[in-house]
Amino acid sequence: MQKLISSTLSQVILDNNLDDSIKEFDKKVFIIDKNVYNLFKKKLDFLKQNSPVYLFEAKENNKTLTETEKIYAFFIKNNVTRNTIIVGIGGGIITDIAAFAASTFKRGCRLQLIPTTFLGMIDAAVGGKTAINFNGIKNNIGTFYPAEKVIINTQFLDTLPKKEMQNGWAECIKIALIRPSNLYAILISKNWKIKSEILKLAIDLKLLICEKDLNDKNERKLLNLGHTFGHVLESISDYQISHGEAVAIGIRVAAYISNKLEYLNKHDLEKINSLLDLYNLPTRISASYINKLKKHGLNILIRDKKVTSKLNVILFEGFQKAFIKQVDKPKEIFELFIQYLSKVS
Ligand SMILES: NC(=O)c1ccc[n+]([C@@H]2O[C@H](COP(=O)([O-])OP(=O)(O)OC[C@H]3O[C@@H](n4cnc5c(N)ncnc54)[C@H](O)[C@@H]3O)[C@@H](O)[C@H]2O)c1
Structure with missing residues (x-):
């Protein structure tokens, strides 16, 4: 059992046995x-013999209030108190709903998370955001409730489908592009042997930002890099474009717009695109989506839940230098978004 990071939000532990930390x-x-x-099963079956276990089907449609109520009923049946440790084991769907249930049941129970996807390890399980979907809107209800412990077991990555790994790479590259760190050098070296080093650096960078702004009022918004445009792409494709693909294209759009607005030079624009290319992350969407994007995209962009009175977009003012731009005229940004996609698609 190796302590990876000890931040003021959570303790992050690398434990490839699980046994020590779970027992x-x-x-x-x-x-x-x-x-x-x-x-x-072999690794996790002992849990069922010793503790109550609730098996949850990880579908986005299940990240709901109705399913949360079933989890509360499971807590009541098993006499959960505030001192009980609720452990969520799974990808972001599980960690989001388990953490939401833990944060609200009896006004907050103890919480530990064991993320099993790459995205979960570097993103969903760290930083303290919990969520359920409501009224057709993703992550519409939630709390800020960091887990006391996040246990990382890289063996879970062995069974992860390629598409899920790609979602993780997109988020990992996003984190590497926000602020300077060694993560970029490791990512371009493509040295797989340092998997735990990549996880450590990516988690560390995310926690550094979240520690300063847990409630997402200022600096944490930087973590939306690629997401404002990405959400539009996911939405117009009815989620046929995966989250990772959408974020990767969203980062390219942010870099393109930053260059057009003269915040980012051509050399740095190419560096950003090359890193995404290295991980085979897409550059474009199918041409069949372009018309739908032109018709509905602007409305989706300004309806984004993270919009306050102005539209916040995350752009680059240099390589590994993301910043929050408050936009008065979203239409201009949207036109550049369309311009990028029309050029490449
Ligand atoms: N709270 C946050 O800060 C935050 C951040 C990013 C994403 N999210 C949320 O995370 C969710 C997406 O999570 P995700 O991408 O981790 O995936 P997921 O939870 O949607 O799981 C994807 C699929 O992989 C399967 N799976 C999980 N672990 C596996 C493993 N080790 N081997 C094989 N299959 C495995 C799941 O059963 C599921 O079928 C979204 O709901 C998103 O809103 C939350």
Whole structure:
């Protein structure tokens, strides 16, 4: 068991056995992704013998209030108190809903998370955002509630489908592009042997930002790099464009717009695109989506839940120098968004 990071928000531990960290003495209940449970039955079966386990089907449609109520009922049946440790094991869907349930049940119970996707390890399980979807809007309800412990076990990555790994790479590259760090050098070296080093650096960078702004009022907005445009792409494609693909294209759009507005020079624009190319992340969307984007894209962009009175977009004012730009005239930004996609698609 190796301590990766100890931040003021959470303790992050690398534990490829799981045994040490899971078998601790405290009373625990587990919420586990059904797929993960089946894939890692041998490793996880002992939990069922010793503690209450709730198996959850990791579908976006299940990240709801109705499913949360079922989790509350499971807590009541198993006499969960504020001192009970609720452990969520799975990708972002599980960690989001398990953490939401833990943060609201009896006004907040103890929480530990064991993310099993790459995206979960570097993003969803760290930083303290919990969420459920409501009224057709993703992550519409939630709390800020960092887990006391996040346990990283890289063995879970062995069974992760390629598409899910790509979602993680897009987020990892996003983090590397926000601020200067060694993560960029490691990513361009493509040295897979340092998987745990990549995880450590990416988690560290995310936690550094979240520690300063847990409630997402200022600096944390930088983590939306690629997401404002990405959400539009996910939405107009009815989620046929995956989150990772949308974020990767969103980062390219942000870099293109930054260059057009003369914040970012051509050399740095190419450096950003080359890094995304190195991880085979897409440059464009299918031409069939362009008309839909032209018709509905602007409305989706300004309806984005992160919009206050002005539209906040994350742009680059240099390589590894993201900044928040408050936009009075979203139409101009939207036209550049369309211009980029029309050029490449
Ligand atoms: N709270 C946050 O800060 C935050 C940040 C980013 C994303 N999210 C949320 O995370 C969710 C996406 O999470 P995700 O990308 O981690 O994936 P996921 O939870 O959607 O899981 C994707 C698929 O992978 C399967 N899976 C999980 N672990 C596996 C493993 N080790 N081997 C094989 N299959 C495995 C799942 O069963 C599921 O079928 C979204 O709901 C998003 O809103 C939250």
